[in-house]
Amino acid sequence: MVRAALETLGGKAHLVLYDKGGKPRASLKTQGDGTILILYDNAGKTRAGLGTAGDETGLDLDDEAGKPRASMFAQGDAADLELSDNAGKLRANLATDSDGSELALSDKAGKRRIGLGTSSDDTGLALYDGEYAGVDYH
Numbered sequence: 001m002v003r004a005a006l007e008t009l010g011g012k013a014h015l016v017l018y019d020k021g022g023k024p025r026a027s028l029k030t031q032g033d034g035t036i037l038i039l040y041d042n043a044g045k046t047r048a049g050l051g052t053a054g055d056e057t058g059l060d061l062d063d064e065a066g067k068p069r070a071s072m073f074a075q076g077d078a079a080d081l082e083l084s085d086n087a088g089k090l091r092a093n094l095a096t097d098s099d100g101s102e103l104a105l106s107d108k109a110g111k112r113r114i115g116l117g118t119s120s121d122d123t124g125l126a127l128y129d130g131e132y133a134g135v136d137y138h
Contacts, residue, residue, distance in 0.1 A: 034053030058073035078097040089110035100119030
């Protein structure tokens with residue numbers, strides 16, 4: 001039987017949805033000035049989280065091992081997308097705001113290798129040797 005429970009944790013409302021086996025599958029709670037929705041897999045591990053706090057909204061996606069694989073957030077005029085590999089290392093980042101955008105790609109050690117960006121008055125491409133000593137092309 002699927003059930004839902006409204007719980008109070010630390011004086012905060014927390015709604016939990018359970019599957020027929022009694023495992024939590026989703027929870028919705030308030031935290032600070034925000035709200036968080038968490039989704040769990042069949043093993044009860046957190047796989048996705050969607051939250052708001054103030055003017056920020058974020059989405060996190062985890063793999064079966066619980067490592068972050070994709071993350072997005074938006075706040076004000078800025079937005080950011082991060083993609084990580086199965087070791088949890090950041091491999092790609094795309095960020096934008098009212099002044100410009102940037103794409104950064106990293107190697108399997110998590111070291112930045114390529115950066116491409118634009119702003120209101122500049123465009124650039126940077127190639128890195130893994131130690132952040134780069135060659136910039138404008």
